[in-house]
Amino acid sequence: MVRLTMTNSASFEAGCGVCGKVITGHTGVLFENDLWHVRAVDDPCGVPGWMMLITRRHVPGPASFNDREANSFGPTLRHLQRVLLEVTGALRIYTAAMGESFPHFHAHMVPRYAVMPKEAKAWAVFDLQRAAAAREFAVDSLESSRVAGSYARALRESAPPSP
Numbered sequence: 648m649v650r651l652t653m654t655n656s657a658s659f660e661a662g663c664g665v666c667g668k669v670i671t672g673h674t675g676v677l678f679e680n681d682l683w684h685v686r687a688v689d690d691p692c693g694v695p696g697w698m699m700l701i702t703r704r705h706v707p708g709p710a711s712f713n714d715r716e717a718n719s720f721g722p723t724l725r726h727l728q729r730v731l732l733e734v735t736g737a738l739r740i741y742t743a744a745m746g747e748s749f750p751h752f753h754a755h756m757v758p759r760y761a762v763m764p765k766e767a768k769a770w771a772v773f774d775l776q777r778a779a780a781a782r783e784f785a786v787d788s789l790e791s792s793r794v795a796g797s798y799a800r801a802l803r804e805s806a807p808p809s810p
Contacts, residue, residue, distance in 0.1 A: 658704050658705045659705055660705045660751070663705060663749050663750070663751050664748070664749050665701060665705075665748075665749045665751035665753055666705050666749075666751055668686070668701075669684045669701060669703060675687040675688075675689070675795065677698070677795060677798055677799040677802060678727075678799065678802040678803075678806065678807070679703070680806070680807070680809070680810060681703065681810060682702065682703055682704070682715060682716055682719055682723075682810045683700060683701070683702065683703060683719070683723055683807070683810075684700075684701040684702075684703050685698060685699065685700055685701070685727060685802070686698065686699055686701070687699075687791070687795040687798075688755065688776070690786075690788070690791075691776060691779030691780050691786050692776065692779070692786055692791050693757070693764070693772070693775030693776040693778070693779050693786065694757060694758055694760065694763065694764065694772075694775060694786065695735070695758070695786065695787060695790040695791040695793075695794045696731060696734070696735040696737065696757075696758040696791070696794040696795075696798070697755065697756070697757050697758070697776075697791075698727070698731060698755075698756045698757075698795075698798065699753050699754065699755060699756070700723070700724060700727060700753070700754045700756060701751070701752065701753045701754075702716060702751065702752040702753075704716070705751050706751070706752055707746055707750040707751070707752060708744065708746050708752050709752070711752075712752075715810050716810075718810070719807075719808070719810040722807065722808045723807040723808065723810075724742070724754070726805075726807040726808060727756060727802075727807060728740045728742070728756060730798065730801045730802060730805060731756060731758065731798060732758075733801065734794060734797045734798045734801050735758040735760070735794060736760075737758035737759055737760050738759050738760065738761060739758075739759045740756050740757065740758055740759070741755075741756070741757040741758075741759055741769075741772055741773075742754055742755065742756050742757075743755050743757075743773060755773070757772050757773070759772065763775075764778070764779075764784045764786075765778060765783070765784060
């Protein structure tokens with residue numbers, strides 16, 4: 648597998664779909680620093696405000712984080728969730744990282760609203776992307792864009808702690 652390296656020493660695997668989005672500055676980037684990349688999930692999003700926290704370095708998960716990533720992860724995730732709660736007004740933020748699609752750490756941060764499509768709660772929320780793609784319900788794309796823009800602005804005003 649070909650390994651590409653950017654000037655900030657973040658590593659990339661040529662065949663990794665997550666790396667491809669990070670290296671190209673894929674649409675939806677809301678925040679980046681030298682360790683983390685935050686973006687809106689690809690459409691269909693399931694619910695407005697569905698975000699991804701991604702390592703800039705190609706690494707399969709927290710067990711493989713280097714010391715900087717490990718020390719930064721908790722404070723960064725806490726900050727990102729707090730800001731997402733403020734922006735969305737959600738009851739909580741569900742977070743999950745399974746690493747099945749690509750072996751590149753990416754955590755889903757999904758707002759849990761008082762009213763959810765298909766009355767989804769807990770793990771059922773993670774089926775909403777599939778259900779939206781199957782047109783079982785419609786996601787308000789204007790609201791998704793509004794939330795993403797508000798989240799990006801809020802993160803510019805109050806960035807996560809420096810790594």
